Amino acid sequence: QKEVEQNSGPLSVPEGAIASLNCTYSDRGSQSFFWYRQYSGKSPELIMFIYSNGDKEDGRFTAQLNKASQYVSLLIRDSQPSDSATYLCAVNSPSGGSNYKLTFGKGTLLTVNP
């Protein structure tokens, strides 16, 4: 069974600090990796995606991928109270033929304290 694992948290950081969110996955055939932010009572919002090993930066967000270790992370620099949300890691893995399926972790709750 293909799994995506995240620490459920809560992860608490002070305003202005770096928040580090981690995710591991079991399927070595996984090809693409996504981070979604979900505010309480709302739907997931795509914030980052990464396909290749290494780092990808977009504003205050950096996604890091290490396929050998089957590990993907999200760093949030200069964390703001508005970043307080659940962060979902999602992994696109082959599911037969030419199909790929998106599997989500349970999410990590991040709280940024003013």
Added chain:
Amino acid sequence: DAGVTQSPTHLIKTRGQQVTLRCSPKSGHDTVSWYQQALGQGPQFIFQYYEEEERQRGNFPDRFSGHQFPNYSSELNVNALLLGDSALYLCASSLGGGFGQPQHFGDGTRLSIL
């Protein structure tokens, strides 16, 4: 540029009833995936539609069925509702059937079963 739209926003049903949820994909997208999200969990994949056909399916019973129309919009039908079907139902759209393409979510339909 219209995003993914879902209707209705909220729905209350009783056990044994049937429900139909609707989704219009983001402009330019041709693939629709449906997810069920229980409280405190990540979204669970139900099925995906592309070219008006169900391309792949998650571990959900046959009570869950769907349809995609020529304009790429989609419906999710659930028969013989159970208490455990209470959840947030999310529709996500993407382009070209899935590999590597980010999925964008609608606001969801919150289904409550009494």
